[in-house]
Amino acid sequence: MAEKVLMKGNEALAEAAMRAGCRFFFGYPITPQTEVAAYMAKHMRKNGGTYLQAESEIAAINMVLGAASAGQRVLTSSSSPGISLKSEGISYLAGSDLPAVIINIQRGGPGLGGIQPSQSDYFQATRGLGHGDFHVIVVAPSTVQEMVNLTYDAFDMADLYRMPVMILGDGILGQMMEPAEFPTESSRKLPAKDWATTGTKGERKKNIVNSLYLDPAELERTNFERYERYEKIKATEQKAECFMTEDADIVVVAYGAAARVAKNAVLAARDAGIKVGIVRPITLWPYPSDTLKEVAKTAKAFLSVELSMGQMVEDIKLSIDCAKPVYLCNRTGGMVMKPDEVLAKIKEISGGLK
Amino acid sequence: MDFKKITIFAGHYGSGKTNLAVNLAFHHKAQGRDCTICDLDIVNPYFRSKDSEEDFKAAGIRFISSPFANSNVDLPSIPAEAYSVFAKSDTYSVIDLGGDDRGSYALGRFSEFLTDESTYDMLMVINQYRPDTRTPEQVLEIKKEIEDACHVKFTGIVNNSNLGRETTVELIERTREFADECAKLLNLPLVMTTYSDKLEKPNMPNPFAINIMAKDIWQV
Structure with a gap:
């Protein structure tokens, strides 16, 4: 390095x-x-x-x-x-x-x-x-x-x-x-790129792309x-990062910049005594379904935090076979949510769980 | 340092010009001087001085910026109001240029007002931790490109070497030799070494404490 x-x-x-x-x-x-x-x-x-x-x-x-x-x-x-x-x-x-x-x-x-x-x-x-x-x-x-x-x-x-x-x-x-x-x-x-069209030089069969x-x-x-x-x-190749998910009742799922907002909300929610964690998908295809399946065994609800109209919600639901409710906290059109907005949603879900 | 009526910050893309310009505006104000900050950045779509507009208003700092800054209008434009900076007046002005030669073209339009060095400073902001300004030779290259683009000569250097949130006093002090060599090679005085006001004062020439204004949107 x-x-x-x-x-x-x-x-x-x-x-x-x-x-x-x-x-x-x-x-x-x-x-x-x-x-x-x-x-x-x-x-x-x-x-x-x-x-x-x-x-x-x-x-x-x-x-x-x-x-x-x-x-x-x-x-x-x-x-x-x-x-x-x-x-x-x-x-x-x-x-x-x-x-x-x-x-x-x-x-x-x-x-x-x-x-x-x-x-x-x-x-x-x-x-x-x-x-x-x-x-x-x-x-x-x-x-x-x-x-x-x-x-x-x-x-x-x-x-x-x-x-x-x-x-x-x-x-x-x-x-x-x-x-x-x-x-x-x-x-x-x-592997060697033996399929590439680099010229046969009369020494091999031609490659066609x-x-x-x-x-x-x-x-x-x-x-x-x-x-x-x-x-x-x-x-x-599925890849995801888990943070505080072991005992989490609510699992936030967020990727990219939205995950950075969501992580701060998760930390603030923990300070407020809510058992919440975050799964951050690093690969979106393949989607880290195995990780979500695993956390769904103990989690009671999921929350997708995304800068889009609930597009990732579908992959979360598919990953866990709709076994748990999946909520959405989102902004779109170039607007970015603040950690407070995510925190409010986590509190709302947490209130409903009790 | 003693600031002239107009201070222009120019330099390599991402060298920290905007944050410096915003800080100097507040510094002027704190010294009891009337101050205008003028955003001539025609390159950057995000993270502009406009982000601090509310703070300027609260502090009584006049702010000149393209009406399209921070909007979806991806248009490199300069407001006519920018001319007022060069009118004879008692107020102090800070000009925030875009990076590299591309960003500095915007100043060329005003070069005819920048002929008397007793009225302005154009400071080259350098950060050794940026990959394209690691050596004094690279800095010299960018200096020439900027001066050719805007037809105004630099009058000094600001050593703004930093690694973002990972900056330490030791990291700043490690750039002493680089900054000295830049001053020698560019034949310009090293007028300022910046450091975050969250850090101890480094043992460097002309230390100047700055507040890191840029706030990450994911912070609470």
Whole structure:
């Protein structure tokens, strides 16, 4: 570990990506993620890579598809409306079994929405990042240091499972400054990219990267195989942080910046004598259902704290088979709740439990 | 230090200009001087001096800022009222620029009013714990880029080296050599070393206590 530096979340993502071996960045500016591209513009060339501001988000994601096909570590980043534009290309990446990392620093929506922080792309990220049967792995950092660590891991998981990985942040995380340090290397053992289109040199059979299937039976088989891989990911890659959940009657579930608000509310509720804890999902797909199932054995109620209209409530209910009531404390459209608002909701639920 | 009528804070992106500008405005006020703070940041979408608008009002500090700051209008604009800063008057003014050359372009429009160094200071804010200003050579590069963008020359350096909430006196004192070398290389006086008023005073040249105004929204 080197000495710590003070970084914006967006800068930290870019720096971590380059240190993780990313040598290609294709993007298009949009608030509040533009610093990712700005940092890349300044530093990528010094690192011997290619930074290119594309003419649109659609162009950028298809450049990602090209670099990924050639076996290169490649990154694109955007914010909510830009991710919608990229979704066609993301579907093609998934259909072509290509590794790539996509950053979404969310802002308020729908439509052009606004530039203030939000988490309202939860459904899009976890369920509908494009047409067709597919998933992408979604990681949700909550500090600048975690943005760094998860960026390394996002590239590793993308290569390991040959699929896109999304780093889902929000405007707060992208814009805030915190100290961070950069690990020297990642720890996963990765397979060789023997599928990449790097030129046969007349020495091997040609590799084809493609998402078009002329035979429906073959397309079906490919989809079934891909979903077997997803099951393996669900079994091994779920990640969550638990805080004070052991004896908790009420379990708050929150990710990203909302988790930081919620944690302070949990601490304040504990001071008021309420047995409450927090589960912070770090992966949103696969969702940490095993952790929630476990805490549901003793918890009496759940509370989703999110910067969206109750989108994560569905995953909590699915995880625990609706065995316990799931409440919602939310703000949206670029507004962020204060710990007091979460605390009031915890007290309200606690009153109902007695 | 003795402050001139106009103090401009410029420097690398994220070096701490806004917090310094806000602090100096309150410092002026505490010394009994009429004060205006002028937000010329055309880069940052969040965490702007506008966050302290209520405090300015309460303290009687005049605040000039784009009407679009902190809104969803993602428009780099400067209010016409900014011109009033350069009018002859008895009040003190603090100008908060955006980071790097990109942020400093906004000052270029007013460079014609900034020719007499007895009336203004333009201070370069440096933080050695930012990854792009680790060495005096990197600082020099950014200094040149900013001066080229705004057509105004720096008059001094503020050592604002910090690691956010993890800042210690020892971390600040460790930047002494860096700050001295910057002063030598840039040929500018080191006019201030900042430290959080929550810390002990560091053994550094011209220490200046500042209140860290930026409040995390998740704090109670």
